[in-house]
Amino acid sequence: MTDRTDPQGLPLDPASVATLAERGLEFRPASLEGEAGEAYIRAVGHGFLEESISEERVEGFRRAMTAWRSAGVFDPASANPLSPVGTIGVQVLDLTVEPDRTLPMHAISEVTVAGTHRRRGIARAMLTGELRAAKAAGTPIAGLTVSEATIYGRYGFSPATTLAHWTIDTRRVQLTGPRPTGRYDAISREQALADAQHLHDRARRARPGEVGAWPMSWESLLGLLPGSKDTEKVRVVRYTDAAGGVRGLLVYTLKSHERDYAQHTLRVQHLLTDGAEGHAAMWRFALEHDLTTTVTTWNTAPDEPLLWMVGDQRGIQREEMDHHWLRILDVPAVLAARTYRVPGAVRLRVSDPLGLAAGEWVFRVLADGAAHLEPVGSPEGGGDPGEAGEGADGVATVSLDVATLSSMFLGGVRAGTLHAAGRILADPASVRWLDATFAPLVPPLLSLWY
Structure with a gap:
């Protein structure tokens, strides 16, 4: 069993709190108790288009959400200042990366923004804040299941499993x-x-x-x-x-x-x-x-x-x-958590639009299937993933962004498919090796929503 971080004690990201404060909004932990808790739960329900929420259903929501650290964005000038205009919940769950191998994952849920407050940067502040908070806490990967698939790619998430x-x-x-x-x-x-x-x-x-x-x-x-x-x-x-x-x-x-x-x-x-x-x-x-x-x-x-x-x-x-969208936050910790099928090495150049997981490593798979990552640079921020080619150490270079690597990680999406889609820059031999070495022992699946 991996170590777990208690989400209830995880502070909100100060940068997101400050950004929203500049716009007259308050980003703070949300209680699920009392009148304020009921307002929060109803806001989540409305965000997912619940037609009506009875008192009994409010209580059901409250029990179901108790294990999650809920946070809300509040507008003090609104007609109902107790009701959040943005909501988000997190929990640290064990993600299986291979049979009997797990990683702690920053699971994100309850993401809503009120229709009255769209296009004000609320979703961006909440999501980037949670990713920075998870990174600071040492949680190596984040995940979510999505109701709308066009939102989360810009934050480095990408589908890793299908159903x-x-x-x-x-x-x-x-x-x-x-x-x-x-x-x-x-x-x-x-x-x-x-x-x-x-x-x-x-x-x-x-x-x-x-x-x-x-x-x-x-x-x-x-x-x-x-x-x-x-x-x-x-x-x-x-x-x-x-x-x-x-x-x-x-x-x-x-x-x-x-x-x-x-x-x-x-x-x-x-x-x-x-x-x-x-x-x-x-x-x-x-x-x-x-x-x-x-x-x-x-x-x-x-x-x-x-x-x-x-x-x-x-x-x-x-x-x-x-179905299951993943977002790598710590490349060496994540890639070292599973085993691989074929020995070999590439120079892995990862770009990240948020700058959380960008870097360059020699990714080496040993004879026993274990991975070893040796850092060779620390590129900051996002930008173009670079060019394919050979590094000074003679190891072929593979360039990709963090979202693409997140899709590849469990083996559910082939490197060859992503290369053909223009998501990976690499020579054909490196792509064939990535296909072979990332092949999963068991095809990945998530059977729940969270």
Whole structure:
């Protein structure tokens, strides 16, 4: 387990506080208690277009957000000075970078700006401030999941994992995978809590891109907090193997067809499994559910084995999208945290528009897969990433920006793809080596939102 920084004790970035103060705004930690806490929670809800927020839902939000350090930007001249015009929350989570290897990650959430205060630099001040605060605290990487994909690239974030939305025609696919020998049990959401926590913790340690759960995370995801929506529709099935071990949990809802009762849609909310048997068993339960002709899922892994457990792959419609956006803050600490596949070396020249991770290193992969980074320069700020070529030490130079390196890090995006897109400047041999050495042991995935 990596060391963790308590976000509650993490001070706000003084430069961002000063910048916003010059514009007549106050950037300060936000309490979640009392009238001020309710105003903050309602501002977050409104920022994500919640239609109405009941008192019960306010309490649910409060419990879910307790583990996060929340901060707000306040306008003392506004009609409601208790209500923030900008919000942001952070938590330090364990990011899996390779099976059984983790890094502390500055997870960012709750990012909203009121429509009345757009184009005033609030988002920039909050996000750059959090990145500087994380860097100062020694947290080597930041991450977020995004509702709007056009905002965060300018701050050095870039997609490192994808997920896929699947729509499965159960009349067509014809399961050919293994048949379970254990048993299924329908259980309550309350009964599922401990199983969900256990199964997720085991799975996330083996999958790059996953994060450790935070307090109240599974209570929130299972709809156990006050004010949770549509909880009466949520069903849970558990799979136990012949030896009595819990190997799978399926959290799902059913939606009826507008005309034909025998054509329900089963929506997979969460599929948590431990091992191939439980995984196959949970999919078989979903695809063979009575009165159901369609199964949908929102967080399918890029290497999902179900595709090879059906007779007709064309019965599965797949739509891929970006999901986990990462932002490296300390290049040597991050690159040294995982192992690599092929020995070799390049001169790595990294530019950074915010100047937080810019630098030049000889990046060397040893015979045992460990990485060693030797600094050879300290370029400041952003600018052009430079030219490909050979350094004075005879090592080929690879130039890229911090966002590109953040996408490459877990191995989910190939260097060759980024080179073809003009995001990496390097000679062909170096690109081939980067492709080979950054190849992941397991394809990265993040199965949650935060």
